[in-house]
Amino acid sequence: MAFSIYDLTSFNQWVDKGLNSVMSPLWATITEMAIIGVVFLLFYAVVGLFLVYAERKICGFIQCRVGPNRVGPYGIFQTIADFIKLLMKELVPINKADKFLFNLAPFIIIIASMMALAAIPFAKGIHAIDFNIGIFYILAVSSMGVIGILLAGWSSNNKYSLIGAMRSGAQIVSYELSVGLSILTACIMFGSLQLSTIVESQADCWLIFRGHLPAFIAFLIYMIAATAETNRGPFDLAEAESELTAGFHTEYSGIKFAFFFLAEYMNMFLVASIAATIFWGGWMPLHIGHWTGFNMVMDFIPPAVWYLGKTAVIIWLMMWFKWTFPRLRIDQLLTLEWKYLLPINLLNILVMALVVLMGWHF
Template sequence: MKTVLTISLSSIAGHIHQWLEKAIGNPTIVYLIDMVLVAVCLLVFLVLLCFFLGWMERKVAAFMQIRLGPNRVGPKGSMQIVADTVKLLFKEGLTPAASDKFLFHLAPMIVVIASMMVCAPLAFAKDFQIFDISIGVLYVSAVSSLGIIGILMAGWSSYNKYSLLGAMRSGAQIVSYELSIGLSLISVVIMVGSLKMSDIVMSQSDGWWIWKGHIPMIISFIIFVVASTAEINRAPFDLTEAEQELTGGFHTEYSGMKFAMFLLSEYINLFVVSAIAATLFLGGWMPLHIGHLQSFNHIMDYIPSSIWFMGKTMFIIFIIMWFRWTFPRLRVDQLLNLEWKYLLPISMVNILLVTLMAIMGWHF
């Protein structure tokens, strides 16, 4: 099959790697260069993605609010977010006089780094993964909760009462919602029997888990989406920012590029949780196959795997945005009520059901 030119992301990556090996020879240096290349590609990808998500959020919000949204800069206002970024870059970065300078500067970086690290085990396309770590799901749930340290740091070091209140809220929030996320991730892991992201995707070649796993998997999916909306501090769970209550929450004192980094991390987090939900429940880059409709399945196979992955991710991102522009915000005690009285008990019972299903082999 060497004559057929297959253009896929994995083959491009493979060719670059082979070319580097031929040109340099020393495998250590080749791997180092690979790493740098991957890091640069990921950064560029994420920043471009955040531009897109920022634009998408504004447009989604605008259409839901019977208005047009940005429509002046660039076609359909697509360059508005670039203009905003340039503005933020040139803006004076204020540091409060009484703040803890070191932590104040460190906090936005930690938040961004933590959210970028989660991208490592994501399967962006067929055989296209930065690091197919054998404990992929565990890694994701471990690293994604690192960002909270940055938020706590920001809230503490700002020397601002609103920031402190916001950071404290965020602490309570993450501690509780981590549990639901973990439990709904486990329900997939039980079914697959592996923590590896590639195994999880491959296990869905004959149907996505949300179909194969019957109702318990749908419940898991809903809990995952709700809990991850809470974990990434988006409305209706944006208590840490809670503009109407705490003016800006933990980032009240941040301005300029440091504020932009919080914004960046918010969108990266949004992408990451949606990507994980897409990978675990909606089959990642697997195309949609319906039973024995061979011709339909062939057409679906023609669509590149990366587009499948991004499409599913965007679908979940849209749902999370839809939440944001519809619902009022919860109060801090109601937020904890929702977790401890509803989400956690339901997901625990759900785990039992999933386990039973996995043992008895009741899934497709």
């Protein structure tokens, strides 16, 4: 196939062989892990900084402003300057806070999002681990972040933080269901939980086109639930700055706050990339039926660009939502999940199963 020119599998194998030839297999594995770890850390920082910048620019344009435009051309170095400022800020010690848990919480959030990143297929060959239960792994790991939020709220010895954390607990536990079920709807079509297989099976047609109506509904539900999972947009009850000042991270300052901040954007990137992988075909180019010429042209765009482009569009959608809608109340949030999303989701699974069974898809 045409996109084999961008295939990095052989490069990976070459690195693997080279390392194995100079050291023992155990050390080779450790070196590979270290390299991947460093690459992911870098990627994490870059994506985090870029998304903060993008959010500020997008919300600026939506609000008839220009957004950051002072540090560097078009303000592109603004987030770096902010990050340096956060690094140098004092870490305010909190009276009667549970010191250990207080310090642990930001790391748990960071680690949860970091681990989930490992299973994301960025392009053919750029895929840290390819599990046969990839989706299950991502869902399990990314929902660990709520522990960090709960710990942060509990250990800060602040009433606002505690309320925020409890809200967040209720919210994420409920919306985890919708995320899981909407992905399950998609997985009925694929018949696999392995992310590489999922992407490969969308080579001819992305799921959102192939599964038409049920896939579209599943995508919508996934978007709503995922926004709620990341504590963003109209669902930012855990921080709700007009009610709880800053919610669970009220007492955090300096670099620890930066961790929460980065993790929020990283989680957004994660859920967007999962949506792109499952519903929009991951790094697969857009192919339309038998338009060979068109498909050829599309193949020449590198898969990493396809992947990042799709993710960017979904992130933009989430930002658009955030800067348009007012916030829900906690009981309405749970009503939305249990009375609307969950029943629709269950019905949708049934429809999807029927579609797959009868072969009504493209």
